[in-house]
Amino acid sequence: MGGTGLVFGSILAVASKRLAVEIDPRVDAVLGVLPGSNCGACGYPGCEGAAEAMASGDGGTGLCVAGGQETANHVAHVLGLDAEAVGVRKVAVLNCNGGCTIAKAQYDYDGVSSCRAAHALHGGPLACERGCIGFGDCVASCPFDAMKMGDDRRPAIDEGKCTGCGVCVTACPHGREGLLSLVEETSPIVVACNSHDAPKMTRAICKSGCIACKACEKVCEHDAIEVRDNLAVVDYEKCTGCGKCVEKCAPKCIVLTSWGEKSVEVERETQPTAVRE
Template sequence: MNLSLLIPILAPSLASDIGVPVLIIGAMGLAFGLLLAFASKVFAVTRDPRVEEIISVLPGANCGGCGKAGCAGYAEAIVLQGAPVNLCTPGGPKVAQEIAKIMGTEAEAVVKKIAVIHCSTGGKDNTKWKYDYRGIETCLSAVNIAGGPNSCSWGCVGFNDCLNACKFDAISVDESGMRIIDIEKCTGCGACVKACPRKLIDLISIQQNVFIKCSSKDKGPLARQVCGTNQPCIGCGICVKKCPQQAITMANNLASIDYSKCIDCGVCAAVCPTNAILDTLKGTRKKSEIDAELCDGCHICVPVCAVGAIKGEENQKHNIDQDKCIGCGVCITVCPKNAIKTKE
């Protein structure tokens, strides 16, 4: 049979069989499209335009330092939940002011915070190792294997989880393998704080200059044994006794500073027998001197001097040993005759 003769006969039938379903599907698609378009109009959620404005002024780091899931999340929290406008640490005061302007409010003062590592180990030459770790080179992985490869179970492991988490290139490694924080680059976002599995990093106001360099909770002899010459806190409590503001407490053999009380005097660092407290202003503070004409020898200043720099018998003129004075200024605050002043 010649099949070509059947094509004209079958063509209308095939067109009818195929065309009807196509028309039905097309009609359904059109109906659903119209329904969705209608629903998008009826149920549309209008986004406050201030959200986009705030996103445009944020730095776009998406660091999470504000406590939200990125800059967009923070912008929505400001507009919809009334979140503070000064939580963006990378943006600082300038961004806070711009957001406040958008929201029609006043921005509270923003005090920049920087990351501080409470450990003086972690380098190639200043860490004692228990074994040669050859696993995945992350701090988190290393600390999960027999408590970590370093002898100090509280100290830095040294695989740079903090450095890798920093989006601002603020953490580097020096020649001995120690992690160094560049306070000019640090935005205080807190990414390194979250990344450290041993919680050795903290955010502290840039206005503070005295830090505990250790996180060990081992007792003195053990701390010295596993840390060696790395200046561990041995829990002796001398800093607690000498602090003029009672800003230091001791818990589990480790000193900690309450920065709401700390006056940055540096006394704790001066009296620490192991140099476990870092004072970045050491040697730069202006020292005190006594005006002999005003001093009546009341002797009140002598016992408050933590470094024994003030000499003199009661009811006689006193003087300050400039070699011992650290410039803490505590004696100035207690002198009833205003006889002690900062040396020019």
């Protein structure tokens, strides 16, 4: 019996050496400088997969979306490469200024407190079929604790913590339809509405929805906003962040981002006194 065990032990020892897979020590080094959130925004199932790709050269030093430029610099240092420019950081925004506390309900929902569960029942309890259902699936999914549910049952996004990984967009049943989107952090305004309903319908179900009046179009001096399919759309390449469309919007569904608020304040300060008055 002992001899048999010795033989099998020897076989296993030889097999372990011959079948051993060499591990690139740089993988662990790269993994050590990644955020470790396993968000998957890079296209790989987790940080280890991303680290392997970067160490092997299949992925560039800027592969980690969540880590941004700082992480790209660390990865480049570890691998002895030049850091790639990651580009402008992106953050998540909620394109809904109504939600379950403002938009009318089409039925009373008394089920599991999950947006996806509620959405499975006739698209959710809201009369607006593309609005925020308000159970916070996005908040629960955020690997960076960058979202909190507000008193109005809409997610509040901490732009300082948000990495633009996009996990919340995937978690939201309306995310791929535009309810949650990723925009460059320097984007000055956001259209906080996701409905393409006819204006009459929108007025009837949500006082904060876009009514396609085109007042924003008319006031914009840079042709940076236009109404398409009953919803205002911003061309960020042209938008200067003057804030005129925000002031003109009757339902107040065009809102300034924190960056936009700074932009408008700077513009006011640079205007002649007579103009400001």
